[in-house]
Amino acid sequence: MGHACPGCGGRLDEPFLCAACREGLRAWAQGDSVYLGLYGRVGGLVRALKYGRRFGLAPLLARPLAEGVLAQGWALSGVTAVPTLLPRLLRRGYNPPELLAKELARRLHLPYRRVLVRVRYAPSQPTRGRGRAKLPPGLFVPKGRVEGAWLLVDDVLTSGATFLRAKEALLQAGAERVYGAFLAVRDPAALGPYR
Known part of the structure; x- marks a missing residue:
């Protein structure tokens, strides 16, 4: 099929993700x-979704995340994504968290x-080293009003700083509570401080 499996690096025996990696996908919950x-x-x-343009991964990765959300029993009103800056969106052509x-x-x-x-603007979180937790306020602004609890999606939770700023803006928009969904977490300790 032309590509190695992005999950394990082995032979790709199914489109986008090998059968073994598909079988092994599950969601973890914390807070x-x-x-x-x-x-x-x-x-x-x-990396395959974000930089490799393998859009077909989004539905495969959303399935276990959706199962994890349902298992938590959150009464959600809607789903949104952490947005990117327009120049980044134009350069890449899409926003991976939005696809997901x-x-x-x-x-x-x-x-x-x-x-x-x-x-x-703020530098990409993986490039910021130890200073990454210090993001300026007002990084995000709401476009309109929302109600109820919302699921806020990002691809990677690094320090929690970007998510925190987006969560603050979503609360300003009227959300009563904000839950998070991520493909990956760099440091599990980052799952606690933003609650």
């Missing part, structure tokens, strides 16, 4: 979040809305 695994284990999947969020919304039978806009 108000669900995620597929630590970056060291599922980083290949993140749309698939999650479809599987959860919930509306997807672009609630937030990113209005300020």
